[in-house]
Amino acid sequence: MIELENLHKIYRRRAVETTALNQVRLDIADGEFLAVMGPSGSGKSTLLNILGMLDQPSSGSYRFLDQDIAGASERRLTQLRKQHLSFVFQSFNLLDELTVSENVELPLIYRPLSARERREQVDDVIERVHLGNRRDHYPQELSGGQQQRVAIARALVTEPRLILADEPTGNLDSANGREVMGLLQRFNQAGTAIVMVTHSATHARYGHRIVHLFDGRIVEQEALS
């Protein structure tokens, strides 16, 4: 599904140049659950942002479903994102003014669906993350774990081919963390590919493969059974 070749990402701020990714070569298969680990500043989030088409590489090639992504227009990237990708963030990024069901519905309102179709999909996915009794609550009325479940529901509602999760358990206690990982695993088993950045070795082991980054390079790849 994804082929990265010689990927570079360099940030320039005033006179200082920082290499965030250096000659990254990585393939990700359809339906794969990939965990990305590494110390702070190793380039994990940068890699995830580029994979999620939120950021552009400085050089190298990024092929997604056999299409070259590097240098594509913002409009084209928006379209691809809308069709195939979804995101889960460490800080949830739920909109405070919207209820649980409205937050989950958000990605659907930019698609040509009727209100009924939207509601059915939202109800279905909210049930799947066990938040049926909280659909009319606002995010600030939920626990961290519940908020992240809402964020996962929002990521799943469009039935994406790939979910990009940036430390989805980073702000959660262990019980909530386990619950969220269990959900992700279940959805992966249902066919959705997942790329997850994490600091937790335990949570990384939910995946099929762990990629270790250091100073912007892939230093190790570990296949899990």
Place this chain on the structure above:
Amino acid sequence: MSTFLFKHFWRHAKVDRATWSINVIGLAVGLCSVLVVGLYIEYELRHDRHFPQLDRLYRLSLDMADHEGGARQRVAGLPGPAMDAVLAESREIEIAARVFPVNGTSRIRVGQTQANELGVATVDPGFLDLAGVTFLAGDPASALDRPDSVVLTRSMANKWFPDGQAIGRVMNIYRAGDVTVRGVIEDFPANSHLPLTVLVSIHNLPDDFFQLRFWCCNNFHTYVRLLTGANLTSVQQALDRAVARHAPEEVRRELRIVPFPVRDIHLFSDFQRELQPQGHAVSVLIFTSVALIVLLIACLNFVNLATARATQRAKEIGFKRAIGVPRVRLAGEILLEAVLASLLAATLAALAAPIMLPIVSQVAGVSLSPTLLLRPGWLLCLLALACVTGLAAGLYPALALSRLAPVEALRGTVARGRSGLMLRNTLVVTQFTISVVLLVVTLVCRAQMHFAANMELGFRTEHTVVLNNVDDAEIDYAAFKQRLLANPYIVSVTAASRMPDGRWPDPDFALTRPGQPDKTWMMSRLDIDTDFLDAFGIELLTGRMLSDQRSSDRLRRPNAENPLGRAAFLVSRAGAATLGFTTSDAVGEVIEQQYTHQGQRVRGPIVGVFEDVHFASIYQPTLPIFLQLNPSNYNTIAIRIVPQNRRATLAFIDHVWQEVSPEMPILRSFLDAQFEALFRRQEQQIILFERFALLAILVACLGLFGLASYSTERRTREIGVRRVFGASTFDIMVLLNRSFLRLVLLGAALATPVAYFLATRWLREFAFRIDLGPSPWLLGIALATATALATVSIRVYRAAAARPITALRTE
């Protein structure tokens, strides 16, 4: 401490540059508008302040009820003998004097030099004292005592006697003859209702001069200075007695002399025949309002942005409250910041005013020098205004911010409440209500003026030269006409008692039908030459033109021996209808005109009906009118020329006039220019109004831009999240514009009834007016909406089009 505050203010302004620029620029535009309009209003209000004891100075004018209960007329001047009659009846008059002005220019000759001068008048010697003139040379006590005396203003003396030796020199003035300069006085200021330059002694008029002897013509502008403590009621009684005892019986019941304060002449006079067009209190009110509106909108911006930015300052305020700074102190600091911003704006306003002043002067048709701004009094006023503005704009933010609870403020969980949002929305709605009202009213004014300029008047005005002082020149009209028509560039020459010049001849002629003596109809009358209708292209509907080949067509006046005169009548379509005829059956009907109160009449048939004409354009309704052939009453001549060779043709007309009337200077003008002049004042007002309306909208948009910036910044994370989940740039633009659009449309809805009220009030000034269709509203609302959307979009686009990661990273 104060240094610390100033430093803090400066740093704060630097960090939040955009908001502070918007606030300061908005306030500067508002203050500048008030400053410039203030100067204009000062100029208007200071009219005639050069007269001493202005509070006791009155002009006696006429309030006339026309006979047969016709419309009342108010005329600036009095009959010549009225002043003596008034002085005989009242003991409360300190001094009285008459000004008998020349209408138009007067020919003056000194040696071989000759020119036509404006501002020549014959005055009583007492006028010099009454007007408080400053003598530069000559004896004030005796300057106008002799029949051959003349007093010149400084610029007139310098013009005619550049060697500076005017006193004792002789000049020849048309009608006054040779007169000797016995005084030179300071020029009358530009804002005087009496634009006089040459004052001839009233003793110069012959003793038997009919205007002096008879209560006939209301040409003497008569001024009185009342004694201190005089009672206006008893003065009015004396004026009524003066008419009752001294005026001839036939005019007594029509005339009333009324005192009118000289200080009110410029802005409030509703008298006809003022010496020059006067100002309008309504214009002063309108301009004051729009300037204050611009400032108000700028203040609303300030309140809006200051409260919107409260979140950013919450930490600072929370901290200050936590360490024990009292609320009053905090509020004072915030107020001080507002005043500092306003003072900065005032400095900018003072610098910008000299640029704005000439634009306003030119449009308003007054002369305002930028040096007027430098007077210490004005600078103090500006300073005071800036402080008041700063306090007004800063008051609410100071109260609101200083009221924040310290704990919440420190936590940064304030000012996202509904009340803050509600206030901001209300202010934006207010601003756009005002903007849409200004826009719509401007558009209605424009449409009405366009309608006026393109209105079918029913007669030709173009390429028509009008000669105005024909009766004074006593020319042989027939010979003059024949000479002119010999020129191939002259198409037609016709004459009348008055030309269609933008004002209806007074409808004060009573008509009856034989057999119905009790029923009278009031109509206007013109005495015309036979080719009048042809020359003006006025359509004859039925019947025939008047002809000098038929002796019965020519007016034969009634007199004591023969009280029944004879004439043929041409009536307008409205005239025929007034008399109860249809256009087709009016011809041949006999009607009578009441000629005098003693029962003299003129009887004759209607020989033709012509199409209605709009003599007064849009300003007065079309009145019924009849025409008679009466060569003894030709006061004006209209000459239609071809557009080519215009200069030579005009020179030819001047030349022929000089030949037939060597003494009387020609007074000519173009008819279309006269009509254009009718609209000019209105047009100037509309242009000025339009400019201020644009300024108001500009300042409102500045505020909207500030709010859009605030709103966009506040919603950065939301924009990022929405973009990540598939929203396009356009989706985000729609999202952010929608909330502002709602406010603008609400403003437009509220503006509609207000604009309707103002527009209909204004349109009432015109007899002919546009129908108030929806187009000014739709266009006004569309313009306001488009401007608001463009303003918001400029700010929002950058955020919406940025890569989503930028937005999320900001968070």
